[in-house]
Amino acid sequence: MKFFDPEGTEYGIPTYPRRLAPEGLATRRQLRARGLRPAGQPVVAQILWFGRRPLGSRERLVRVAYLYRLDLARPVRPMTPGLWRAHHAMMRARRTCPVCTIHYPYVMPTSLGCCPACADAPALAA
Numbered sequence: 295m296k297f298f299d300p301e302g303t304e305y306g307i308p309t310y311p312r313r314l315a316p317e318g319l320a321t322r323r324q325l326r327a328r329g330l331r332p333a334g335q336p337v338v339a340q341i342l343w344f345g346r347r348p349l350g351s352r353e354r355l356v357r358v359a360y361l362y363r364l365d366l367a368r369p370v371r372p373m374t375p376g377l378w379r380a381h382h383a384m385m386r387a388r389r390t391c392p393v394c395t396i397h398y399p400y401v402m403p404t405s406l407g408c409c410p411a412c413a414d415a416p417a418l419a420a
Contacts, residue, residue, distance in 0.1 A: 297342040308339040310361075315341055319361040330367035338363055 299309040310316075319339055325331060339361040344354040373381075388401045391409040398409060406413040 302339075305340070305342070307337065310339065310341050312341055312343045315339065315361055318364050320364055320367075321359045321361060325362060325364075325367050326370070328364075328367075329370055330364070331370050332362045333366065333368040335362055335366045337361065 297309055297311040298314070299305050302308045316339075320328070320330075321341070322332065337360040341359040341361065343357050345357040347354050385401075386397065389399070390397050391402060391412055393408040393412040396409065402409060
């Protein structure tokens, strides 16, 4: 079976294929769904699987998800009023166009660097 290495001899750490990880281990997303965080513990195992092929390529990408122990995980820290203020300030900065300084209900595309209206407008003469 591909990617099945519970002793970690081939990949360095215990490795399992998708859906075959042992009980008591979880990915970051699975921990978060339970209201937990890894809390600084090291990765104890990994899950490997083949992802989609990039367009025009004949090779499949190998994807990885790291596993953490559930018994060492701790509850997620609650959001304090200061953390909420910092989060809102960060999102306000990401939603404000640096060119026209208009606040939009969506995050500015990083590929454009500004809002789509400013990106489509003809460049101003310098």
